[in-house]
Amino acid sequence: MKQFLTTMAGVFAGLTLFLVGVPFLLIVIAAGATRPAPVPGEVVLQLDLRSPLTDQDAQNPFAAFSGGSTSVMSVIEALHRAESDRRVKGLLIRLPEVGMEPGAADEIRLALRRFEAAGKPVIAHSQGLYQSGVVTSTYMVGAAAGEFWMQPGSALQATGLAVEDIFFKRFFDEYRIEPDFEQRKEFKNAVNGYLHSDYTAAHRTAQLSWMNSVYASGLNLAASDREMDPAVLRARLEAGPYSAAQALELKLIDKLGHLHEAKQTLLTAAGDDARLLDLSAYARSIGSLERSGPTIALIEAEGPITTGQNGLSNPLAPSTMIFSDDVAEALYEAAEDDDIKAIVLRVNSPGGSDTASEQILAAVRAAKAADKPVVVSMGTYGASGGYWIASEASAIVAQPTTLTGSIGVYGGKLALGPALAEFGVDMRELGVGGDFAGVYGTGGSFTPAQAAAFSSMMDNVYQEFIIRVARGRNLTPQRVDEIARGRVWTGAQAKSLGLVDEVGGFYQAVDKAKALAGLEGEVRLRRMTPHATPLQALERALGMGSVSVKTLAAAAWVLGDPRAQGMLDTLAAERLRAQHSAAVLAPTPVR
Incomplete structure (x- = not known):
């Protein structure tokens, strides 16, 4: 008994040290790390x-x-x-x-x-x-x-530039895995690797289109900077x-x-x-950003788009998700602030949930209704859901190689039941209510009624996307459909199609916001990007809803256990995968 009490006392002391001492240490270090040091002369x-x-x-x-x-x-x-x-x-x-x-x-x-x-x-x-x-x-x-x-x-x-894609169709056929996906439309190729064993004609055309544009842009700019003929530079590099x-x-x-x-x-x-x-x-x-003149808000958003707040990801690792509650709240706050004259929304996203994207777009509309111009500055990509949230902005500025557009939608599931049956594993499902209640079960493919309902849902999401782009870009829905259909465009291509307003970087977007707001001279950029304080991050890490998993996983992470890191990353990924309605997601660009 005495030994047991001694052991429990040690466990309690260890947990107290972790739950109190480690957070305190991290807060102190984080606070110290933000204290600026003077520049040492020249x-x-x-x-x-x-x-x-x-x-x-x-x-x-x-x-x-x-x-x-x-x-x-x-x-x-x-x-x-x-x-x-x-x-x-x-x-x-x-x-x-x-x-x-x-x-x-x-x-x-x-x-x-x-x-x-x-x-x-x-x-x-x-x-x-x-x-x-x-x-x-x-x-x-x-x-x-x-x-x-x-x-x-x-x-x-x-x-040169080369990309490599993996196609699983023959593997799926061999092991009786049944991919059941809907795409809108033929250029929305995010799930082609599940459905085909090679590039479709549309997939090949779309891929080569943006690759040629990215490659040519880089070569032309390098040639200009080195004062060489682009054809000469290209020939020399390719040799x-x-x-x-x-x-x-x-x-x-x-x-x-x-x-x-x-x-x-x-x-x-x-x-x-x-x-x-x-x-x-x-x-x-x-310090950060300019400190004088009229104020322009800077709100940043990077990663796949999902609903909710930044509370499921590892609090000790960089956030790689756009949480719609957080970004929308920042936009509403900027819209209601009398000192804010315009907003620059920096987007670097391949897309994500259609409903989360719509929540952010609604906040963009509210800011514009409050007479605050909203200018979107796109990074490496602002595609699919990333374009959805930008579609009705006052102006869109993209780099020449930004991957944008991808106006389309896909959704579906992998039916694993037949494959597992080969190994003696049987999946069974019970349900009450309508036939659609079991639509996302992985035991088998869609029933005819489920397939029809799911297809109708994909059509609706696609049409809603088209309507938003048409309204925001002052194009007819018919014209948007012609240039959409899931195609990925570069910023340079999108400019010629009317999907973006200017080709340039972040400070060009700031200049555009100044012009739309009627501002002159220096401006103050106020970063209003949602960021957690050290205490908020720890509250999320040790929150009541998931205290056992997150506390133990974070402890293991601090002690260097890579399995815990994987578990926490999986929790964040599952958040996005759990949204079964539709995905407006584009392929992540290569490096």
């Missing part, structure tokens, strides 16, 4: 693009403890401030060895061009570019720098791969040199007392 900024790159900062205060990432928004904001900061004398960029998301590369390229236009030198250093995904986008960022260096002995393999020495000889880069030499070159030009400073440290020292 500096050369250093930006390492080899770390994970998201479009926006994480929406919880403990993201750094999961390894962290660099956000495109934080990079361009810091460089924008550095343009006019006399202490900043130059910039060193370390390029990744693989491809970057095209929209992210476009945004960073624009920031580099503005930085150099302010008279500040930029060196991009590469330890090799290797053929993988959209490596041309990485080359484009390097080409935007005043000097493009490569390490001696490295390789330049930017010869590769090359060693770094060969790339220099062909004028594809500017200089061979090691990283230390590139650093010393910039520091020497900056002055004897200049120091290297990481761009993230500089960003913390200057």
Whole structure:
């Protein structure tokens, strides 16, 4: 008995330490991490693009403890401030060895061009570019720098763009798995891998269309920045791969040199007392966004779109979901604030739930009704549900390589019953009420009545999407249907079709918002993106509704158990999969 009580006392003490001590420690660390440090005199900024790159900062205060990432928004904001900061004398960029998301590369390229236009030198250093995904986008960022260096002995393999898709039909046929899906329409290819063993004609056409547009855009911008004929640059790159020495000889880069030499070159030009400073440290020292003039709200949304609030995802990891309650509330708050004159909604999403997308769109309408122009700035993608929430904005600004459109819908299920029966596992279902009550059961395919009802539902969602786009873009429903049907367009293509208003980056969207609101001169950008405080994050982590799972899983995560991380990520994913009505989701772009 004594031993039992001693053991229980130890368990209680351990849980108390975790539930009280760990949260307290994390809050203290998080608070300390946000305290800005002064810029140490004259500096050369250093930006390492080899770390994970998201479009926006994480929406919880403990993201750094999961390894962290660099956000495109934080990079361009810091460089924008550095343009006019006399202490900043130059910039060193370390390029990744693989491809970057095209929209992210476009945004960073624009920031580099503005930085150099302010008279500040930029060196991009590469330890090799290797053929993988959209490596041309990485080359484009390097080409935007005043000097493009490569390490001696490295390789330049930017010869093109390729994607690879997996098709499961023959596997499903072999094991009697029955995919039962509806698509609206032929170009909505998110589930083609379940239904076919190769690209359909529509799938192939749509895929090659956006790939050619993304590839050509990157090449043309790189050629412009390097003052080369686009046809010449394309021919030289596609004839590769090359060693770094060969790339220099062909004028594809500017200089061979090691990283230390590139650093010393910039520091020497900056002055004897200049120091290297990481761009993230500089960003913390200057705070966030502009601080004077009329106010424009900035609301950010990144990831698949789902209903509800940000409460199911791992509170110790970056949020990768758009929760409709949170974003809609931020839009309503901005609409009701008399100091807010316009709103910029930054969207980086492949889509998600149609009902969640409609909730956010309703808030966009409310902001416009309150005489607050809403300008959408699209990142790497603003497709399907991501386009739904943008469709009735006052204006849409997209990068030339943004993947957008995908105006369509799909839904369905995988019937696993026949496959499991082969292994002696029988699925049985009981139900009361209408035939549709068991429509999502995985024991078998849709009945004829269920299939007809489900098909009608898909038609309704598609038509509702068409109506919103037609209303928002001042097009007829017939014209929208012609350019929709599930097609994915790039921003450059979408501009010519009337689906976006301007091709450009975040600060072009800010300028558009200023113009629509009748503002001149400097403006203050107030970030109103939903973010959890340290206490809110912990309340969600240890909430009454899921205390046992989340407490133990978070404890295991802190102790380094990868299974717990997987469990928490699965909880977030299941939230989206549980919405059976319809999915307006586009394929995630390649890197």
